[in-house]
Amino acid sequence: MPIGRFKRRAPVRVQPFYGYRNATRLVLSARAIRAGEPVFEKRSFLRDVRTMARQYLSHEVPGLAVTLEYTPENGEPVSQQVVTDAEGYALFDLPLGDGAPPPERTRWEEAVLRWETREGKVAAARAYVIAPGSQTRMGIISDIDDTILETGITGSFRKIARNWKRVMRQMPVDRVEVPGAAAFYAAIGGNPAGSREPAEAIDALAPRARVRPVFYVSSSPWNLFSYLVTFKRSRGLPLGPIMLRDWGFNRRTLGKKSHGSHKREAIEQILETFPELRFALVGDDTQRDLAAFGAIAAKYPGRIAAVFIRAAAGEPLDADEVAAKDMIAEAGVPFWSGSDYREAKSFLTSAGLDFGGGVKTLVRAASEGEMPPASPLPPAED
Incomplete structure (x- = not known):
């Protein structure tokens, strides 16, 4: 037809x-x-x-x-x-x-x-x-591609062509979760929502809240909203509002700088809507997340609880990213970077979930490759 x-x-x-x-x-x-x-x-x-x-x-x-x-x-x-x-x-x-x-x-x-x-x-x-609850003090703002979902795509037409099966054939159940993502997000977001039947229509399934609200800011197109929700359900990842964008297969929308500007604007909208919350920012090194997070940390002092960057591309930081890392440090925001969330999860488990103070010790130890001393987990609400 x-x-x-x-x-x-x-x-x-x-x-x-x-x-x-x-x-x-x-x-x-x-x-x-x-x-x-x-x-x-x-x-x-x-x-x-x-x-x-x-x-x-x-x-x-x-x-x-x-x-x-x-x-x-x-x-x-x-x-x-x-x-x-x-x-x-x-x-x-x-x-x-x-x-x-x-x-x-x-x-x-x-x-x-x-x-x-x-x-x-x-x-x-x-x-x-x-x-978000009145007792909640912190939320999560996270990227999607190569932060929770492996893509193998870092912005070039050649890499998109090589990974066409992921884009045009694989169902959510086939997609590869970033190692350790579900456990990491359960630790920073609160109680896990659990998995749901991945093939079932998403509108028939009511989402379940975590202790801390999770917002997603992604450069993926709005067309993939249902697909991404289904993927997260199938892996037990937290559900939350997703700020996607109208996207075309052209160099303007595929370029790294366009990813960063879109994410900064979306993050600012969330921060200004919930001025009483501090946020942990989670991203990766494939779409200018570090640069966006650095600008946010400098513009909103005291609002960012921590920055987590997954090292997916394996490329050295460029000048803008080095400057962003310096801005994060100058703002006093704890910073962690690593290739596997299972490493970050082990530090979170040992240090507890005190994002008001203990996270500084947690991230410093993670960056230096040392295990922080154990501390008791906090109450259900932060």
């Missing part, structure tokens, strides 16, 4: 992306496309390629009116209507008034998206919003 004909016949579906809120506003994005809900079940070579092709060859629906409805626990229902743009995106920034104080502990909350179908019926999709 020709792709164009398939797209015209496919139903309109609005895919909500994970949102987040504080006491006064709720931020959530969604995208209207003509496609069925993806199910990443490993079947055959051709079917797997077809499944992945449909993720990239999305057929966006512009001009669709979509309404977000949310009911705070202690307030009146609120709603906002947005018309999708030329790429099918709807960005909601919903004022919450005074009726939405944060919960005591970090949790996921539900909202609803509604839109009118071609037949005049009202369709709906459940959306999930993370609400």
